[in-house]
Amino acid sequence: GAGVSQTPSNKVTEKGKYVELRCDPISGHTALYWYRQSLGQGPEFLIYFQGTGAADDSGLPNDRFFAVRPEGSVSTLKIQRTERGDSAVYLCASSLTGDSYNEQFFGPGTRLTVL
Amino acid sequence: AQTVTQSQPEMSVQEAETVTLSCTYDTSESNYYLFWYKQPPSRQMILVIRQEAYKQQNATENRFSVNFQKAAKSFSLKISDSQLGDTAMYFCAFMKIGNQFYFGTGTSLTVIP
Numbered sequence: 001g002a003g004v005s006q007t008p009s010n011k012v013t014e015k016g017k018y019v020e021l022r023c024d025p026i027s028g029h030t031a032l033y034w035y036r037q038s039l040g041q042g043p044e045f046l047i048y049f050q051g052t053g054a055a056d057d058s059g060l061p062n063d064r065f066f067a068v069r070p071e072g073s074v075s076t077l078k079i080q081r082t083e084r085g086d087s088a089v090y091l092c093a094s095s096l097t098g099d100s101y102n103e104q105f106f107g108p109g110t111r112l113t114v115l
Numbered sequence: 116a117q118t119v120t121q122s123q124p125e126m127s128v129q130e131a132e133t134v135t136l137s138c139t140y141d142t143s144e145s146n147y148y149l150f151w152y153k154q155p156p157s158r159q160m161i162l163v164i165r166q167e168a169y170k171q172q173n174a175t176e177n178r179f180s181v182n183f184q185k186a187a188k189s190f191s192l193k194i195s196d197s198q199l200g201d202t203a204m205y206f207c208a209f210m211k212i213g214n215q216f217y218f219g220t221g222t223s224l225t226v227i228p
Contacts (some may be wrong), residue, residue: 035216042206042218043160056215083200089158100148100210101167106160 002026004107006092012113013082021077021110025094032075033104035068043091049075050098072095082114119209121219128197129227134206135182136192137224139208142167146166149183149190151202151209154221162191197226 013019025032030051037045045059049069058066064082069075077080079086089111096108118141123162129133151163164199166174173181178195194201207219 040220042220043216044218045215048215049195059215061125091158091160093160102140103162103165104216106152109158 001006004063004092004105006090006107006110006112007039009108010113012115013114015082016086017114019079019082019112021079021090021105021112022050023075024092024107025073025075025092027073029094029096029105030072031095031098031102031104032079033093033095034068034075035093037089037091037109039088044060046077046090048098062107072108079112084114087112087114117144117209117211117217119207119217120169121207123220123221123222124150125223127225127227128194130168130197130199132196133193133223134224136194136207136224138190138219140188140190140207140209140217142188142209142211144211146211148210149181150216151179151181151190152184152193152206152208152218154192154204154206155202158228160206164192194224199226199228202226 005023027065032049034046048056051104052072066078089109091109093106095102095104120139147168147196151160153161164176182191204221206221209217
């Protein structure tokens with residue numbers, strides 16, 4: 001596609017449930033990033049993939065959060081035993097390579113609401 | 116640790132006028148990148164302008180320009196000839212080599228017709 005896409009655009013779940021959020025990066029982009037944006041805040045880094053491997057997962061808040069990118073394109077962010085504090089917009093971005101000078105292109109995000 | 120501070124939660128400007136958004140940051144890194152992103156209600160972050168810290172010349176992109184003061188760790192954004200489509204949240208961001216972004220809390224800009 002022309003840009004980064006994310007599905008679903010909105011997700012409502014109950015506390016304790018498991019959710020998966022999907023990101024389709026721009027075709028040919030080897031680097032992929034996940035961010036979390038809480039209400040009234042700027043995005044916070046979660047994890048960065050270079051190809052299939054997680055190059056930096058230092059932003060994942062705890063072991064309930066996990067992300068995969070098995071074929072080096074689509075990525076899935078997985079959240080187990082969701083808590084109300086997980087409610088946020090989850091943004092995905094991709095760039096041509098992992099070099100810092102490459103622009104990161106963002107998707108529209110998934111708004112997760114945990115009731 | 117890196118921090119980015121945007122001290123203006125909200126700003127407004129008349130259409131066709133000029134507005135400046137402030138940003139300061141704190142880092143011990145010597146080489147890094149600075150960015151301004153725009154986030155309209157659609158939520159999609161759009162890159163406005165980028166500055167490499169090793170470049171002394173201020174970046175410009177059409178109506179958008181920055182005032183980068185490395186010693187003061189300041190990186191303000193000037194929008195000239197403001198347009199209604201400029202209404203959005205604006206985030207200042209810092210990236211150290213290694214790709215991790217640090218964003219400020221944003222400034223909500225409203226352009227008044």
